Amino acid sequence: MQFLSYLINGISLGSVYALIALGYTMVYGIAKMLNFAHGDVIMIGSYVIFFAFGSFGLNPILSIVLSMVVCTILGVTLERVAYRPLREAPSLAVLITAIGVSYLLQQVAQLLWTSSPKSFQSVVGLAPISLFNGELTISGETIVTIVACVVIMVGLIWFVNHTPAGHAMLAVSEDRGAAQLMGVNVNATISLTFAIGSALAAVAGALLCSSYPTLQPTTGAMPGIKAFVAAVFGGIGSIPGAFLGGILLGIIENLSKAYISTQLSDAIVFLVLIIVLLVKPTGLLGKKVNVKV
Numbered sequence: 001m002q003f004l005s006y007l008i009n010g011i012s013l014g015s016v017y018a019l020i021a022l023g024y025t026m027v028y029g030i031a032k033m034l035n036f037a038h039g040d041v042i043m044i045g046s047y048v049i050f051f052a053f054g055s056f057g058l059n060p061i062l063s064i065v066l067s068m069v070v071c072t073i074l075g076v077t078l079e080r081v082a083y084r085p086l087r088e089a090p091s092l093a094v095l096i097t098a099i100g101v102s103y104l105l106q107q108v109a110q111l112l113w114t115s116s117p118k119s120f121q122s123v124v125g126l127a128p129i130s131l132f133n134g135e136l137t138i139s140g141e142t143i144v145t146i147v148a149c150v151v152i153m154v155g156l157i158w159f160v161n162h163t164p165a166g167h168a169m170l171a172v173s174e175d176r177g178a179a180q181l182m183g184v185n186v187n188a189t190i191s192l193t194f195a196i197g198s199a200l201a202a203v204a205g206a207l208l209c210s211s212y213p214t215l216q217p218t219t220g221a222m223p224g225i226k227a228f229v230a231a232v233f234g235g236i237g238s239i240p241g242a243f244l245g246g247i248l249l250g251i252i253e254n255l256s257k258a259y260i261s262t263q264l265s266d267a268i269v270f271l272v273l274i275i276v277l278l279v280k281p282t283g284l285l286g287k288k289v290n291v292k293v
Contacts (some may be wrong), residue, residue, distance in 0.1 A: 006258045007251060012142040012211065015149035017048040019204035020227030021234070021242035022156060023197030030173045030193045033091070036098040037078060038201060039145035039224015040105035045071040045202035046209045046219060047113060050120055059121035075198025076191050084187065102221075104112045109217035115215020120208040141211045148207065152200065153243045159240065163190060172235070226253075226269065233273050237288025244284055 020042065027035045045067040053063035082101050086094050126140030160166035168189045171179035180186050201220075201247025208223060209215050225251060252272055256265040276284065 001154050002258075005030030005136055006254055007135075008138055008152025009140060010251035011247055012145045012250070013254055014230075014247035015145045016208045016211070016223065017206055017227045017230045017249050018149050018247075019152065019200055019207070020223060021231040021246045022153065023200045023204075025236050025239060026156075026169075026193050026243040028199050030169050031083070031190045033094045033182070034098060034228070035078075035083075035084065035194075035197070036095070036224070036228070036260065037101040037105060038197065039220035039222075039227070040102050040109075041075055041078075041198050041201040041220070042208065043109060043215075043217060043220035044074060044105060044207040046120065046215050047109065048202075048207035049209070050215055052116060053123055054121045059193075059239050060125065063197045064123060064203065064206050067206065068199040071198040071202040071205075072195045073150040075194040075201070079191055079194040086231060106217045106221070109211065113217070115217055117216045120209040120213040120215045122213060123206050124210050128240055137212075141207065145207045145211065148203065149243070149246075152203070156196075156239050164217060165189070169193060169231060181258075201225045226266075229269065229273050232283055233276060235283030238283070238285045241285035248284075249289050 020038065023038050024035065027033060027038075048067040048070045051057040052066050053060050058066070071204070078101060082097055083094065086097060122141060124141045124144045126144055128137050129143065130137050130141045146181075160169055168179070168184045171182065171184050172186055172189045173233045176186055179189075204223075205220065209219065229247065230245035230249040231242045232245070233239030233249060236242075236244065249269060251268050253265050256268040260268065
């Protein structure tokens, strides 16, 4: 029964990683860039919820919606100011810029709210569920996190495959130049991708801090890195791959902490990633792309 508890908690943690990884994989799949500031957008969204819900008593749903609005505006602004001017620049320049934006957001958060940890009040009002005569208890945060992750993944797949905006994203992902010649507004499509990814970051921040109720300016840094690992693990650019990679990463991390070592759990996660990439360089669900020269 203890193993089942560890497994469920791992799926819950993996669902948070999957939500964050969905933002990474959409931006990479369409804009072909790695937005390493994504984890810090999560942190900003969490602070919005912290003050809206914890300090001002706003309804938790409205607090999350407000956080999604703020994160969406922030994500679109970052794309417009920091990334769009580098659209044709070497990928290394974009990567360095993303790292710089990440540190900028962390420093701004420290100036505004200090670096001291804050106790985050859970936005999930669902009571825990007891199974097997009380031997297994599943928290409300765990249930909501898993359900939210599955619903969002299914919704994203439907959006990409069955809406004009989604078709535009697929076209830009396949060939940006050809898509522009066919009348697709590439800049608007990439901005929409950042908006969706940033809105998902707000939801991920709410669920992450509800399950692990500590908030500080570096809150999104390590989850952001692990979510990037999850996206690569599952096959970056693939929505189902990001979901699968996040779930597996959460399970591996939680079981490693329970049965091997809490200090070695992160190392084990990265070791598994290395092994998977050695066997399948494109990730679990990634596809090999042939580049014409």
